[in-house]
Every structure is written in C-alpha cells, then in structure tokens.
Amino acid sequence: MEILVMAGQLILGLSILVGLHELGHLLAAKAFGMRVEQYFIGFPPKIWSIKRGETEYGVGAIPLGGFVKISGMIDESLDTAHVNTEPRPYEFRAKPAWQRLIVMLGGIIVNVIVGILIFVIMTYKNGNTYLAAKDAKYGIVAYDLAQGIGLKTGDKIVKVNGKEITDFSEAISVSNVFLHNNSSYTVERDGKLVDIYIPNNFVDKLVDKKAVAQFIEPIEPFKVGDLVPGQPATKAGLKSGDVITSANGQPIHFYHEFTKIVKPLKNKRLTLGINRNGQPLTLTMTTTEEGTIGFYPELLLPLTKENYTFGEALSIGTKKAFQVVFDNIKGFGKIFRGEVSASKALSGPIGIAQNLFGGIWVWDRFWTVTGLLSMALAFMNALPIPALDGGHATILGYEIISGRKPSDRFLEAAQRVGMVILLGLMAFAIFNDVFKAVF
Structure with missing residues (x-):
C-alpha cells in the first residue's frame, strides 16, 4: 500500500508541475500569435485527447513529463518537415528572437511562481513550529557519524559557522551547514567552548542511507x-x-x-x-x-510556535523557495569538486517518491515537496543543455546579442545531442534509484 501512496503522490505532483510548466509555454506562444499544435501531460502512447481550435489537448501514458508542440519549432519531437519551406507568420521560427525567448522561458517562470506561491501559502497557513536552541538544554545525542567528526553526546551546540543559533534545526540544516565549505560547530562541553570542524565532503556520508540512520538529535525526556x-x-x-x-x-x-x-x-x-x-x-x-x-x-522538550502575517509569509516563503535553487547550485558545486558522489546525490523518480513523499499521504508534506520540486524543475530546466529550455534560451540569447540566427541544421543537431544527454541522465537516475533500493 505504501508503494501505491508514494507512486500516487509522485504522479500527481509531477502532473501538476509539468502541466503548469507546459501551460506557461502554451500561453506565451498563443499570446504572440504562434500556433500550438499539441499540449500533452505525460508522454506517448496517448490515453486521451480532445481538440479545441488548432490545439490538441491530451494525456499520455508515461507520467514523467509532458510537451507542447509549437509550429515551426525544432523540439523533442525532432520534426524537421518545415525546414525546407518559407516560415509562415504563425510559426515559432517566424517570430522575433525576443518573443521566442519569452516562450522558451514561459515554463520556467510559471514553475518559479508556483513554487513561491506554495511556500508562501504553507508558511502563512502553518507558521513555524520549532525547538528553540535554548530549550535543547540537555544537549545532543551524537551518533556514529557525529562522533566521527568529534561531537559527543551531551554537547550543546551554540553556534554554526560562528553565528549563534536560535532554532535547533539550524544545526542540522543541509543548506546552513553541510553545503558550505569549511563549516564548523561551536559547542559547550564541560563548561568550555569547543570548535568542531566539518569536512567539506561530509555531506557525501549524510546522503548514504547505509552510513547514516541518524546524525544528531536533541536529548529528550x-x-x-x-x-x-x-x-x-x-x-x-x-x-x-x-x-x-x-x-x-x-x-x-x-x-x-x-x-x-x-x-x-x-x-x-x-x-x-x-x-x-x-x-x-x-x-x-x-x-x-x-x-x-x-x-x-x-x-517533552517545549516547542516554540510562530505565526506570520501574510506580508511576513510572503517574504519568508519567497526566501525558502529560492533557497531550493541556491542549495541545488551548491550541491552541483560539491559534485563537480568531487566532494559528493553523483551516484549518492542524484535521485530519479523512485528516489523522489521514497525519500521526499513517503508512504503516508500527508497533504502539508505533499504540497511542501511539490513546491520544492517546482523550484528544482525550474532550476534544472534553466541549465544551458540543448533540448532543455535553458539550452534554447542560450541559443536565442546568442542570436539576440550577435544578430545572427543559427541554422536549422545546427538547431536539429543540438536538439539531438541534448536528447541523448537527457535520456542518458534519466537512465542513470533510474538505474541509480534501483541500485540504491536493492543494495
């Protein structure tokens, strides 16, 4: 049953996000008079579709993506039948580069807006319930990984990276602690302050489910x-x-x-x-x-509850949303520097379902994870990889700056290379999920 719940949450969350992402492309294209031939949530084979005006709206059987087919555009369908004909006024290729750029960024913009809205609404609805650092008065339980860097059970964490903490969760925040370089704890031990330095590759151990069941937690009556x-x-x-x-x-x-x-x-x-x-x-x-x-x-440790006005929630929620993007950037930096193994850090659909959504359907968690995925999807699509929106935007940026439009042959080749890269990454992520789940 848990597997069905995890799969159901993943499919619903991705369907919402992909549907809105592709809707961003569709609305921008139609606003500039481009013909949109197809709008699909999910990949073929087709389950259902209906045609309204010039556009076929449908649902595909593979719920891991979606697409919008715009006339005169070389996209993931690799349809090049139009390249040997003169551009028609309603085609993507006939429009000014700045309009094409907005169309390509439409999905990313929508995902950012959706992510911010979800974080703002959840922040306003739930406020913030946390264990204040001053109330963790018995100190921490240090498990094996924590002991490995010098922490001891009974230590009281008073600072992270030289800054005093007010919320105990700041001491275990991946963003605040483990994605930084040269991070450190300052702990109170036997009446003295002791600095504990965290190796830059420590996050590699934290993402390994075999190595870490727990790191630290407050000592709790x-x-x-x-x-x-x-x-x-x-x-x-x-x-x-x-x-x-x-x-x-x-x-x-x-x-x-x-x-x-x-x-x-x-x-x-x-x-x-x-x-x-x-x-x-x-x-x-x-x-x-x-x-x-x-x-x-x-x-029995007392928790502190903070409620926010909508204005406060707007600021805090927006900051939380963009923190997802900043964390992704830092995480990629760790991977490129060899401080984190890509096989441990990257997850595909199976890993997302298991590690983020979980086997129990809790609506607050579902929407929080969906907001996180919306920002992550925006970030990933913005990468300058051919076949992604960021790849198209990079080429269009070159065209706007140089005044020279790349040939259709170049665009077709770039799309093919991008598709190979994306399919390879997806295959790696799914194989990696299966490997981690089995072994």
Whole structure:
C-alpha cells in the first residue's frame, strides 16, 4: 500500500508541475500569435485527447513529463518537415528572437511562481513550529557519524559557522551547514567552548542511507504516547502517559537511553520500571524481531510556535523557495569538486517518491515537496543543455546579442545531442534509484 501512496503522490505532483510548466509555454506562444499544435501531460502512447481550435489537448501514458508542440519549432519531437519551406507568420521560427525567448522561458517562470506561491501559502497557513536552541538544554545525542567528526553526546551546540543559533534545526540544516565549505560547530562541553570542524565532503556520508540512520538529535525526556494495538507494550499493559524509569534494571531518563537498551534486544525478554500517576509498576514483555515494543514517544522538550502575517509569509516563503535553487547550485558545486558522489546525490523518480513523499499521504508534506520540486524543475530546466529550455534560451540569447540566427541544421543537431544527454541522465537516475533500493 505504501508503494501505491508514494507512486500516487509522485504522479500527481509531477502532473501538476509539468502541466503548469507546459501551460506557461502554451500561453506565451498563443499570446504572440504562434500556433500550438499539441499540449500533452505525460508522454506517448496517448490515453486521451480532445481538440479545441488548432490545439490538441491530451494525456499520455508515461507520467514523467509532458510537451507542447509549437509550429515551426525544432523540439523533442525532432520534426524537421518545415525546414525546407518559407516560415509562415504563425510559426515559432517566424517570430522575433525576443518573443521566442519569452516562450522558451514561459515554463520556467510559471514553475518559479508556483513554487513561491506554495511556500508562501504553507508558511502563512502553518507558521513555524520549532525547538528553540535554548530549550535543547540537555544537549545532543551524537551518533556514529557525529562522533566521527568529534561531537559527543551531551554537547550543546551554540553556534554554526560562528553565528549563534536560535532554532535547533539550524544545526542540522543541509543548506546552513553541510553545503558550505569549511563549516564548523561551536559547542559547550564541560563548561568550555569547543570548535568542531566539518569536512567539506561530509555531506557525501549524510546522503548514504547505509552510513547514516541518524546524525544528531536533541536529548529528550519523554513519556509513553500512542500505543500500537497488538504489540508487546499493549499486551503487557503499558498505557499512554506512563513514564518509563528503567529498562532491564538500567535507569532511564531520556528517549535515546531507552532505544539504546531496547533496540539490540530482538525477541528478548524486557522488564520495564514504570511510573504511573506517581505509582511505581513493573511490566515484563518480549520485544519484537525488530527490537521494538510498539509505542510512540511523547517528547517533552517545549516547542516554540510562530505565526506570520501574510506580508511576513510572503517574504519568508519567497526566501525558502529560492533557497531550493541556491542549495541545488551548491550541491552541483560539491559534485563537480568531487566532494559528493553523483551516484549518492542524484535521485530519479523512485528516489523522489521514497525519500521526499513517503508512504503516508500527508497533504502539508505533499504540497511542501511539490513546491520544492517546482523550484528544482525550474532550476534544472534553466541549465544551458540543448533540448532543455535553458539550452534554447542560450541559443536565442546568442542570436539576440550577435544578430545572427543559427541554422536549422545546427538547431536539429543540438536538439539531438541534448536528447541523448537527457535520456542518458534519466537512465542513470533510474538505474541509480534501483541500485540504491536493492543494495
């Protein structure tokens, strides 16, 4: 069922974004009097279509893209039947270069607008709920990767890259920490300030699912939250609101202490000391094969909630949207410098469905991920690769500056090269997803 939910979210999200992207091209083309022959969401074979005026609108069976076919344009269809005829007034090639440029940028512009709108609306609707750095008063749990760079459980992170943090999430932000070069933490340890330097290639370890289950998290006091029916905790009589004080005789104060004791116990006997409304109790159970007992913790560190006016949300949401673009640029820089492996960092549709959307349909997460993908799609399409909008825009920019229009033969060759590059990248991304999922 989770696979269907992931696939459904991916298909819906991409269909919305691709449909709007291609609509940007269509509206710009029609505004300049160009004939749009086809507007399709999805690639052939065709599932359904209807013709309205000069344009056929339809849906293709492969939901990983879409296209708009504009008369007189050499595009991904590689239709060159028109090249030996005189340009007709309604054709793409007959229009001034600045109009053709706007048409090519129409999809990118729409994706940027959609991404900003989603981030602004989600920011205004949900505000910001976060753990203030001052409230992470017990410090951090440092797992293996964190210990590898010198962090210790109990450290209190007070600065990132020399700047004091107010939100604990700033300490684990990929954008703020791991995509920068020469990043560092300043931690309070035993009453002293200690600087911890982060290797420039550290993000390569963070994107490896085998190497990192966790990096750091705040040390959290807890009590028992919701219970899973039919699991050992429920059968043994554990109740929501119980406070676990010991596990197999070892004292428990924080959630990481509980998981450290219980997780290695697979199908093993477990004795819990419980405080229930001030009364001590002892419960005995057998853990599952995964080393769990079947409850969700209610974490007790206080969270801070900020609500925003629409004006504030407009500013913050726009900044969040463009941060996606800046992060992509930094990420590509890491790949080109060899600090991050492309096979670890790049994901195709399978990876996006698994890592971003997840197996549970949560509308807030769906729209947040869709906004992120909208900005990422705009960025990727802006790259100056033939067959992408950015490739067409680069050629048109040359034409505008030089006053010389490239030949149709050159445009056809560039489109073919671009298609080979894009198909190769897509094949790599899908193979990479399958490889990571299997191995």
